[in-house]
Amino acid sequence: MYKTSEIAAEYGIAKSLLTKYIKEENIPVVNEEISKKYFQTILSFIENTENRIEKKLKESNATFKYNDEKNKVNIYQDDVITFLKKLPSNSVDVITTDPAYSGMNNKLKLGKGRIVGKYADKGKENGKWFGEFEDSEKNYSIFLTECQRVLKKSTGHIYIMFDSYSLLSLGNIVRNHFDVKNLITWDKVNIGMGHYFRRRHEYIIFATNGNTRKIRNRSFPDVWRFKRIHNSKYPTQKPVEVFQAMINASAEENYTICDPFLGSASSAIAAIKNNCNFVGCDISDKSMETSINRISKYLEDGTDILQKKSMAVDDKIFWE
Numbered sequence: 001m002y003k004t005s006e007i008a009a010e011y012g013i014a015k016s017l018l019t020k021y022i023k024e025e026n027i028p029v030v031n032e033e034i035s036k037k038y039f040q041t042i043l044s045f046i047e048n049t050e051n052r053i054e055k056k057l058k059e060s061n062a063t064f065k066y067n068d069e070k071n072k073v074n075i076y077q078d079d080v081i082t083f084l085k086k087l088p089s090n091s092v093d094v095i096t097t098d099p100a101y102s103g104m105n106n107k108l109k110l111g112k113g114r115i116v117g118k119y120a121d122k123g124k125e126n127g128k129w130f131g132e133f134e135d136s137e138k139n140y141s142i143f144l145t146e147c148q149r150v151l152k153k154s155t156g157h158i159y160i161m162f163d164s165y166s167l168l169s170l171g172n173i174v175r176n177h178f179d180v181k182n183l184i185t186w187d188k189v190n191i192g193m194g195h196y197f198r199r200r201h202e203y204i205i206f207a208t209n210g211n212t213r214k215i216r217n218r219s220f221p222d223v224w225r226f227k228r229i230h231n232s233k234y235p236t237q238k239p240v241e242v243f244q245a246m247i248n249a250s251a252e253e254n255y256t257i258c259d260p261f262l263g264s265a266s267s268a269i270a271a272i273k274n275n276c277n278f279v280g281c282d283i284s285d286k287s288m289e290t291s292i293n294r295i296s297k298y299l300e301d302g303t304d305i306l307q308k309k310s311m312a313v314d315d316k317i318f319w320e
């Protein structure tokens with residue numbers, strides 16, 4: 001049995017709206033409770049109810065930073081897990097995200113955890129490259145549990161980016177929460193840093209929230225070639241095309257895309273390009289400033305101030 005008031009709170013829907021629907025559909029209610037049998041019907045109604053995310057975040061006093069009502073872009077400053085906990089269940093269609101892994105710096109004997117090169121000073125907050133995301137197995141599982149809860153059961157797809165180290169240490173945990181469908185290789189075309197073989201790629205785990213819809217086209221490859229961004233204004237800024245490929249494969253117009261490690265908002269620009277709604281957060285002041293400037297300028301006149309040209313090297317069929 002499910003209590004209507006609890007359903008309303010968890011899924012971020014007004015109780016009056018839910019009660020009206022239950023009455024219209026003649027769903028039996030005993031002591032404010034409905035039986036499991038009718039829950040699925042209610043869930044489908046809830047999934048299609050608009051503005052649940054904004055409503056629930058407002059009620060939770062989330063630190064709201066930017067909103068564009070017409071394009072439905074909402075940006076918040078928050079810690080990833082605190083933020084995800086504020087989102088309604090079953091409310092996001094696709095998560096596309098590129099977490100801050102501290103493991104690479106802390107555990108691999110690469111640079112002894114020091115930040116080297118031009119980002120050593122640029123973008124540092126409290127002496128660190130980014131704000132902390134504790135990428136222990138325990139914390140990572142909490143992160144994935146929340147991702148699973150907020151993703152819709154009918155459409156929920158998730159893309160999580162990994163470097164080589166974090167893939168080995170945390171990648172397997174994704175299988176405890178989602179149906180992993182692919183390990184995508186992002187080939188950056190040109191070699192980067194590295195003390196042994198020089199790094200030219202990253203990984204992206206693609207998974208579904210149970211038995212959801214398929215991707216939009218079965219001819220998409222699992223190796224994606226997009227050049228890395230040199231001299232980026234934001235450390236670890238990724239090409240917009242990487243996120244466009246994810247969104248193009250998994251979303252229809254007006255789907256809601258979420259990125260809780262927003263960085264410089266490359267995922268938000270990709271969502272806007274694909275006519276999708278977007279909700280995202282990041283813990284850092286620099287990310288907020290960069291993202292708000294970037295998104296508002298893009299919405300104003302179509303200029304992407306952080307990525308002037310396309311990073312794609314192949315034809316456009318699968319990512320645009």
Ligand SMILES: C[S@@+](CC[C@H](N)C(=O)[O-])C[C@H]1O[C@@H](n2cnc3c(N)ncnc32)[C@H](O)[C@@H]1O
Pocket residue numbers: 078079080081098099100130131132133134234235236237238239260261262263264265266267281282283284287
């Ligand atoms: C790898 S970067 C994302 C880069 C982004 N994909 C882009 O293209 O610009 C990871 C981001 O996670 C943020 N971050 C670190 N710890 C966080 C936390 N606990 N909660 C939310 N964001 C966090 C960092 O500030 C950083 O912007």
